[in-house]
Amino acid sequence: MFLQRVGNKGIQLGTVFDRAAARHPANPVYLDHxxxxxxxxxxxxxxxEIAGLVDDTASRLWAARVRPGERVVIHKSDNFDISLLAYSVARVGGVPVLLSPKLxxxxxxxxxQRLGRPTLLTDQPxxxxxxxxxxxxxAERVLVATGEFPGATSLAALAGAERVSPVxxxxxxxxxxxHTSGTTGLPKLAVQTGHTIQARCRPQSVLLAPVGRHEPIAVHVSFAHSRMISGVALFALRGHPLILLRxxxxxxxxxxxxRVPPGxxxxxxxxxxxxxxxxxHPAKPLARVRCFSNTFDAIHPRTVxxxxxASERSMPFFAQTYGQxxxxxxxxxxxxxxxxxxxxGRCVGVNFPGLTEMRVVSRDGRPPTKENPGRIEARSGGQIVTYLGEEDRFDNQFSEGRWWQMGDLGYRTKLGCLHLLDREVDEIPGISSTLDIEDKLFxxxxxxxxxxxxPGAGGAPVPVVCTRDDRPLDLARWRGAVAGLPELAEPVQRRLxxxxxxxxxKIKRLELARQLNTPQDEAR
Incomplete structure (x- = not known):
């Protein structure tokens, strides 16, 4: 297997595309931008071509005085080159810090401020x-990947910089x-090492085992997410053609x-x-898909x-992963x-034997069940090593035995399957699982x-709904759908x-609740 060949050297982000190109030089990467x-x-x-671009960009960064161990914040307009810039920073020994373009x-x-005067790599817009x-x-210095700006150094001006060997x-x-999703406040800065990045590739390698390496892999994940960095590295080294969507x-x-049917x-x-x-769709764009996969959050059964x-393959499957x-x-x-x-839809499966562990801990001394869920905890080789600048907060997330508290509630069945019911911060008294109700409504x-x-200001849970093409919700159909469910307030319709x-x-549930419960005059 690929991961056995990598051994204990880590993933070495800076040379991923050199090694991938040496094995599969003509393998294509298709973009929608x-x-x-x-x-x-x-x-x-x-x-x-991508290996050459990463090498050239790394040389320009070196010419701009980026050095090993230096933190380089990458925050630019949404584009796959966010990920490529991260590989380029790693190639000169720097530490890429990916901040979503949506922040x-x-x-x-x-x-x-938390990063302590890093280099900022951004763009003119x-x-x-x-x-x-x-x-x-x-910032120690400000670089622009594209365009120009007073006081910033343009990478375009460093074209022709002498190539440097990877560090x-x-x-x-x-x-x-x-950074974390920020669903509960200011995002936290999550730090990974080469070892933890490699460990994150192992579960994905397990899921891809039934998939041939000739199958094109289509990915639509935030270019600033750690999943994009580890996933593209794994897929390219395995030899899959890639389809990357913005x-x-x-x-x-x-x-x-x-045009390019994904497998x-x-x-x-x-x-x-x-x-x-x-x-x-009349073009049958999903006809050749062998495997669908979602990242980190449970998915609704209707979507599965x-x-x-829609697949016309003989044995397609859907791989759902749970993590954070x-x-x-x-x-x-x-x-x-x-x-x-x-x-x-609440069943998110079992752990990866030998790679991850999980348990559910009682909150009141009683065994965790669907009606009385407990706290989900996990251990993984892919565990980050700290929250930068918030080390105490990181350490407090562990329980006895270095179990990481996921912040989720659930229970395990007799067969060992983990059932995810709610985030702790989203728990509503009197409802065993808001996610389960949402599944049923879907x-x-x-x-x-x-x-x-x-949660609504008056006590009753408030369903916020979005419909396809923003068509008005049929209230008669809605009342039929909520029959037999816990009592809910009248639905509030919004544009997605x-x-x-x-x-x-993901929807920021706490912020959405605050919006709904804030009087209009205060909101202004």
Whole structure:
């Protein structure tokens, strides 16, 4: 297996594409957008071309005085070159710090303060319209990947810089810093090493075992997410052609998938839900998919059934993983057509033997059950090593025995399957699982694009619903769908784009609840 060949050397991010290109020089990477830093390469790029681009960019960074061990914040307009810049920083021994392009300027400035005068690698649009002027005081230097800006050094001006040899850093040192989703406040800065990044590849390698290496893998994941960095590295080294999407618009995805049929699709649950419409698309963009995979969050059974039904492969399967930014994938389960109907969406599967561990701890001395869930805890080789600048907060997340507290509630069945019921902070008294209710509503109302149940000011849980094409909710159908469920307040309909989202498309439930419970005059 690939991971056995890597051994204990870590993933060595800076030379990933050199090694991938040496094995599969002509393997293509298809994009739905042009690279900001190299638009001339077009939207079909070989691994050899990407290796050359990373090498050239790394040389420009070295010419800009980026040195081994230095933190380099990458915060630029949304593009796959965010990930490529991270590999380039690693190539000169720096530590890439990926901040989502969706973060607002004030949040970026606060995180720069926590990082202790790092280099900031951004672009002209961010500096002109989003980032505050204080970033020049908070950073050791400011580089722009594209364009120009007063006081910043342009990478374009460093074209032709002498190529430098890749720097090999000890793999137990920080190798990558990303941020958490920020669903409960200011994002935390999660630190990984070469060893933890490699450990995160192992579960994915297990899930890909039934998939041939010739199968193209389509990925729509935030380019600033740690999953993108480890996933692209693994997929490229295995030899898969890659399809990388910035836009999750179903029509644009359909056009690309019809032209380059994927054998594997990996994305966030909300994106896969949005792509349910592709199941009936006349171009049959999902016909060749062997494996669907979602990252880190449980997915609704309706989405699983719809997508599996769209594949024309003889034995397609859906691989669902459960984990978080701090741990990587902890547990997984697979669905097939055989048991998709009536599947329990709260079941997120079992741990990866020898790679991850999990347990559910009672909160009141009674055994955790569906009616009385306990706290989910995990251990993993992919565990981050700290929260930068918040070491005490990191240490407090562990219970006795160095078990990481996931912040989720659930229980385990007699067969060992983990059932995820709610985030602790989202628990609503009197409801055993808001996620379970949402699953049922999705199944009963195919027109729903999103439904989120949050606590209301008057006590009754409030369902916030979004429909396809923003069509008005049929209240008669709604009343039929909620029959037999715990009592809910009247539904509140919103446009999906108007809901507060994290960088990985999750809904910020606490913020949404605050919005609903804030009087209109105060909101202004």
């Amino acid at each position: 042009d690279l900001d830093i190299a638009p001339e390469l077009g939207r079909r790029i070989t691994l050899t 607002d300027g004030a949040t970026v400035a606060r995180l720069l 961010k500096l002109e319209s989003e980032l505050p002027a204080e970033v020049f005081e908070l 090999t850093m000890p793999q137990d040192l920080p190798a990558l810093i990303t 836009d999750d618009d179903p029509e644009r995805a359909a056009e690309l998938f019809a 594997v699709i990996e994305s966030h649950p909300n994106t896969l839900l949005n792509w349910e419409t592709l199941a009936k 059934e719809t997508l599996l039904g 930014s701090e741990t990587g994938a902890i547990a997984a389960r697979t669905y097939t057509r055989k048991h998709r109907a009536g599947a329990d 199944t009963r109302l195919p027109e729903l694009l999103e439904v989120i149940i949050v 784009d108007d809901l507060p989202h994290t960088a990985t498309t």
